[in-house]
Amino acid sequence: MISVEEARHRILADLHPTPAEIAALANAWGRVTAVPVIARLTQPPADVSAMDGYALRAADGTLGAVLRVIGSAPAGHPFEGSVGPGEAVRLFTGSVVPQGADAILLQEDATAAGPEVQVNEAVIAGRHIRRAGQDFAAGDVVVPAGRRLTARDIGLAAAANHPWVTVHRHPRIAVLATGDEIAMPGEPIPRGGIVSSNSHALAALVRAAGGEPVVLPVAADTRDAVAEVADAVHGMDMLVTTGGASVGDHDLVIEGLKMRGLRLDFWQIAMRPGKPLLFGRLGAVPVLGLPGNPVSAMVCAILFLMPALSRLSGLPAAPPPTVQAIAGAPLRANDHRADHLRSTLSTDSQGRIVATPFTVQDSAMLRRLAYADALILRAPNALALPEGSEVTVIRLDLLGI
């Protein structure tokens, strides 16, 4: 058996970001930049007013002074002339400050009277002027490579005059469920069979993590049926299987894929739920074999598949983010397997996050998994902890899954 960390390390070390493609900026939210976004212009392009008011020479802006308004410069319509002594130009937030002017008289500090304006509050040179390039200058990297584009990044890339961005392709992840007993939802269920849930949950997880799921037809429980899957995964960035990888008599994924050249890296991890795990290569395609049990499959997907998707997407390879919380119940001593307790979260009177594990942790209970807010991480051989102890949790709500 190997540890969760060792398994994740081995998986991530064997993966590479997908190649780049061009995406329209309007479709680029959530995509990961493959090259930096470099400003194509300077923002603001010239000194501009931060307020509505008048541009003037600071020396003229003394209390009580009366200036002649020689023009107006709405945003987008710069005043072409120059502001001389005793003169002012009406302007607005974003208006270019005309030549000659070095101060802004705020609208609320001015009294307009016909062609003149009176100064009711002395101006300060440079105040309320945004300098050219205050936000960014042409040539600046405004968005680095390897960043998942936020709505704010999209606005910034637009302002930097980019209608297109170069991003990593969505990782295409083939999802394979195996088993004679599996039916798709709404289809006839064989006697003794169950409705497939893993492939749908995993496809949704792939989508949540920025991948593109390709759900393969369910493979029957024969080596040959599984072997045929090898032909279906050309061009995929990963094959994820569920089930068929435990130690029973009916574990055919490995045998079937080995007929087509699967090279296996490991398959037993010291963790609960989800001990059996497979990682290898089928030709060029990485293969991640998750347990068939739905809760185990999902926990393993959080621990291994989501980091793999990050790596394939061009993001830094990292374990799922954790936060500290307070145990809402005593925790038993752990055995040699890392445990992941399905828990609810609440907030105590001091504003601390409290994680309370469900009393039953059966790995077949999908409803309980769906209602869980977090997984409490229990290290191998962790000692028993009293209620109120600090624990580390993975917040499922924050993962979007």
Added chain:
Amino acid sequence: MISVEEARHRILADLHPTPAEIAALANAWGRVTAVPVIARLTQPPADVSAMDGYALRAADGTLGAVLRVIGSAPAGHPFEGSVGPGEAVRLFTGSVVPQGADAILLQEDATAAGPEVQVNEAVIAGRHIRRAGQDFAAGDVVVPAGRRLTARDIGLAAAANHPWVTVHRHPRIAVLATGDEIAMPGEPIPRGGIVSSNSHALAALVRAAGGEPVVLPVAADTRDAVAEVADAVHGMDMLVTTGGASVGDHDLVIEGLKMRGLRLDFWQIAMRPGKPLLFGRLGAVPVLGLPGNPVSAMVCAILFLMPALSRLSGLPAAPPPTVQAIAGAPLRANDHRADHLRSTLSTDSQGRIVATPFTVQDSAMLRRLAYADALILRAPNALALPEGSEVTVIRLDLLGI
């Protein structure tokens, strides 16, 4: 002026969830349920084994006993007969426990020898058996209405045998930028003009919050041009405008839309950045007018548009989620306007979240907004706070925007 809370309350009170539509389960991740998902079957459908091993009568499972193996029941292939005294049936995780049997002998506690199996560890009646309906029973609500479907919910709905789910429609949000000075990225920029960033950032925010953005052509700075927009918003769930709503001479959104029957609810909010804000109705379509300044527009979108999108999507109407953090710098006393300080986040030696505001909070600095991790909320008239004080923040990273 009205408060942020009052403004949000008024907006949300005037909005209603979109009607329902049918979505394929495979496309339903992130959608919001309009009706509960009710289990169409019982899971597990019968008592099943939680482990690989043998089904037998508990009375027979004493240490050293040797039982006759009368059959095998792979998952999906139930054993049709009954287990009598001295008999056992081979089974696997998920196999239906045959009639007559009430205990499971684990594979690792058994020695198979031809047609017989020896008990190496006494069994306990009922142990390792998952009871019918342990996860859910037919008729149970497995996913309530008004929930944004997670990957786990998708798995649960699949297991409950739902190929389709009934969800609220994506709110369709028209986004309108106004201004003669505005160019689309990559297009010729008029002299004195700037590249549009607001409509792209807002469209991405709408998408991040589960809406469908419709970016309208930029309206020129005339009342008539703005008025024509009224024809473009039929069937939209909301019109969001940016710019043209301040107190200068060139504030044409209100005047233009009033020509077409805009009923205005309010438009000045005691907040910074982003004081001018407009809310009303254009026929049946709610209209939210955001400031033109890109940082103000985004902060107002976080405070008002995202909650509005939640409400339109069928989710509970609520302010943006906040967390407690430690101020990484002294904070000045605040004036009468609620402030939203763009800040970075870090973690101190005690694991606490530290929020440090940028020293310059200019509302035109889009790059700084993009690099911010959080907004520190400063209430109207809040007192000065020393570094290390507790503050409330909105985490931008967790909003997906």
